[in-house]
Amino acid sequence: QVQLVQSGSELKKPGASVKVSCKASGYTLTDYAMNWVRQVPGQGLEWMGWINTKSGNPTYAQGFTGRFVFSSDSVNTTYLQITSLKAEDTAVYYCARDRGYFDPWGQGTLVIVSS
Amino acid sequence: DIVMTQSPDSLAVSLGERATINCKSSQNILYSSNNKNYLAWYQQKPGQPPKLLTYWSSTRESGVPDRFSGSGSGTDFTLTISSLQTEDVAVYYCQQYYTSPHTFGQGTKLEVK
Numbered sequence: 297q298v299q300l301v302q303s304g305s306e307l308k309k310p311g312a313s314v315k316v317s318c319k320a321s322g323y324t325l326t327d328y329a330m331n332w333v334r335q336v337p338g339q340g341l342e343w344m345g346w347i348n349t350k351s352g353n354p355t356y357a358q359g360f361t362g363r364f365v366f367s368s369d370s371v372n373t374t375y376l377q378i379t380s381l382k383a384e385d386t387a388v389y390y391c392a393r394d395r396g397y398f399d400p401w402g403q404g405t406l407v408i409v410s411s
Numbered sequence: 412d413i414v415m416t417q418s419p420d421s422l423a424v425s426l427g428e429r430a431t432i433n434c435k436s437s438q439n440i441l442y443s444s445n446n447k448n449y450l451a452w453y454q455q456k457p458g459q460p461p462k463l464l465t466y467w468s469s470t471r472e473s474g475v476p477d478r479f480s481g482s483g484s485g486t487d488f489t490l491t492i493s494s495l496q497t498e499d500v501a502v503y504y505c506q507q508y509y510t511s512p513h514t515f516g517q518g519t520k521l522e523v524k
Contacts, residue, residue: 397451
């Protein structure tokens with residue numbers, strides 16, 4: 297079945313970087329774009345942007361430019377890298393396949409930024 | 412950006428009763444060339460990722476119980492649960508995918524009364 301499996305939780309210090317992976321199975325990665333969504337604990341869903349998995353071209357939502365990088369290996373995995381981490385980056389990050397609407401979603405990766 | 416506003420923010424309904432959640436978009440999200448509303452509903456249970464319930468406003472995703480139904484067009488949309496079950500306790504989000512950024516509503520928390 298179609299499935300997205302994300303890498304495990306991360307605990308990072310301010311200023312460090314983190315790279316979250318999202319491995320797709322059950323379909324051809326390059327047939328669909330991939331979205332990234334942030335959810336701060338206890339809050340709602342915020343669309344971060346998407347990556348064209350065929351060309352590797354990313355598009356970032358406002359507020360997610362500069363320190364956020366989407367990439368893809370064009371085989372079965374997409375990545376979200378966040379640099380110069382801040383406490384306010386503490387959140388669960390989800391990947392979600394683009395069908396226009398989002399389906400399926402990865403299980404989420406909790407990134408905690410704390411000194 | 413299109414702003415999605417859900418009402419109410421929280422809702423308590425008795426088991427077996429109807430639950431209704433509303434979603435209003437700040438702009439029309441009906442694409443005239445294909446007559447489709449670019450509106451999806453998701454269910455999120457604690458500790459889980461969101462799950463797609465309906466898309467194109469009213470198309471139920473495969474495997475979703477038929478007590479869930481979506482309706483509406485243009486700027487006003489509704490998710491209805493016809494007979495609330497305990498497993499329906501969750502936060503529900505609407506989302507427009509008409510244009511970028513693909514914005515979500517703020518969520519509606521549904522509980523059992």
